[in-house]
Amino acid sequence: MKNSLIIFFLAFSTFVFSQKKEMVEAFLKGNYNITIELGQKIIETEPNDFETNLMILRAYNEKSDYTNAYVYVQKCKSLMKQNWEKSWTLTESAITNFGIGNIDEARKNFNEAKQIPGTKNSEKKLKEIGLILGFDEIYNSWKIRDSKNIVFHFENKISDEEIEKIVSTRQKAFDEINTYFNSSLPKKIDFFVWNQKENYNEYLNNSLGFTKPNYCVSHNRINQTSGHEIAHNISFWKNIENIRTKFINEGIGVCFDQQKNDKLKIAKEVYKKNLLDIKEVWKNQTKLNDDILYPISGAFVEYLSNYDKNKFLKLVENQTYENAEKIYDGKIDELISEFSEKLKR
Numbered sequence: 001m002k003n004s005l006i007i008f009f010l011a012f013s014t015f016v017f018s019q020k021k022e023m024v025e026a027f028l029k030g031n032y033n034i035t036i037e038l039g040q041k042i043i044e045t046e047p048n049d050f051e052t053n054l055m056i057l058r059a060y061n062e063k064s065d066y067t068n069a070y071v072y073v074q075k076c077k078s079l080m081k082q083n084w085e086k087s088w089t090l091t092e093s094a095i096t097n098f099g100i101g102n103i104d105e106a107r108k109n110f111n112e113a114k115q116i117p118g119t120k121n122s123e124k125k126l127k128e129i130g131l132i133l134g135f136d137e138i139y140n141s142w143k144i145r146d147s148k149n150i151v152f153h154f155e156n157k158i159s160d161e162e163i164e165k166i167v168s169t170r171q172k173a174f175d176e177i178n179t180y181f182n183s184s185l186p187k188k189i190d191f192f193v194w195n196q197k198e199n200y201n202e203y204l205n206n207s208l209g210f211t212k213p214n215y216c217v218s219h220n221r222i223n224q225t226s227g228h229e230i231a232h233n234i235s236f237w238k239n240i241e242n243i244r245t246k247f248i249n250e251g252i253g254v255c256f257d258q259q260k261n262d263k264l265k266i267a268k269e270v271y272k273k274n275l276l277d278i279k280e281v282w283k284n285q286t287k288l289n290d291d292i293l294y295p296i297s298g299a300f301v302e303y304l305s306n307y308d309k310n311k312f313l314k315l316v317e318n319q320t321y322e323n324a325e326k327i328y329d330g331k332i333d334e335l336i337s338e339f340s341e342k343l344k345r
């Protein structure tokens with residue numbers, strides 16, 4: 001990234017230079033709307049500036065706004081000349097196409113990008129998306145199954161019997177969860193099932209399971225609940241401008257995990273040994289052991305959902321405590337204390 005930035009800074013007038021600096025800084029800070037706004041201003045005078053078009057493309061991809069990203073994929077493809085430009089364009093194009101659900105095109109972009117020497121960062125990103133989206137060659141031997149809303153990817157040693165069970169329970173979970181949320185996903189969920197029960201996965205260098213809802217992708221252990229990761233995907237697409245907090249987001253995963261267990265009872269047992277201040281944990285995003293956070297947040301989300309579904313669905317879109325103060329007309333503290341009392345009983 002650094003070298004290419006220096007090169008393009010040198011090539012422009014001071015005015016454009018400072019505008020582009022601002023745009024890149026906004027991108028690095030994660031302010032994607034500002035990146036796009038600044039980029040579009042620069043394009044008014046420099047319509048064929050590759051780097052500005054690429055920045056806008058990357059910002060739209062980061063926002064999961066793949067329809068708008070697609071316009072800039074086309075633009076970057078028409079402008080790319082040097083290898084680093086091709087490498088970035090094809091990598092981002094793979095993401096855009098995947099996000100829209102053009103999986104074959106995305107795979108083609110991925111394979112083309114692999115043939116081109118890019119920058120350190122573009123190559124790192126390509127490797128990363130290959131592993132997450134399923135284009136890496138480690139997946140060549142995996143079995144693919146398709147259901148109405150999910151494309152399943154099974155590690156090759158998983159038995160046919162297990163596969164049947166997972167396909168039917170996960171599709172059923174999707175139907176039940178989306179009857180509640182009524183979200184529109186841009187594509188089927190790509191649901192990877194690794195043949196492992198332990199958490200750590202060395203290929204992904206990450207703990208399983210996890211979901212990248214922006215791509216509608218979940219990576220799962222073989223022994224997970226049927227609904228948890230699917231709920232993460234579905235709840236995300238209620239509104240792509242969502243603001244998530246770990247307490248509510250994981251609470252959604254647990255509440256909709258489709259286990260027919262008594263979530264309040266489980267939370268009570270955990271709470272007895274770990275008296276915690278829910279408001280503090282939620283508001284300050286306090287780090288907590290997952291064994292404590294998950295059951296308590298799951299029961300809390302269930303409580304809020306039973307209290308008022310419409311208010312809860314608004315909270316799903318912006319999960320901050322501050323937003324809850326507004327949604328629940330200043331009564332969220334009362335609700336938290338009432339819930340905490342239930343946990344003590």
Ligand SMILES: [Zn+2]
Nearest residue numbers: 228232250253
């Ligand atoms: Zn989760």
